[in-house]
Amino acid sequence: MNEKCSSCGLQFDREPGYFSGAMYISYAMAVPIAAAVTILAGLALPSLSFEACVGVAFVVLTPLSPLLFRYSRIFWIHFDRNVDP
């Protein structure tokens, strides 16, 4: 990750551990996706066990993790800048 924005010079990492809050946002983004995929897999393939449906959700969620990582940090930066400019 870049230290500063190349356009406006915003320093992304304001302090050590700054992006710890982004983990909560990432979790809040991932859980609804995993739940939705699990439910949809169970509805689409009723013969699958619950554990297999969770496995399907894991397979779907894994390639999305780079997107979740980036967007959770973006949401965190916007949240933090609004709360503590």
Ligand SMILES: [Zn+2]
């Ligand atoms: Zn910028």
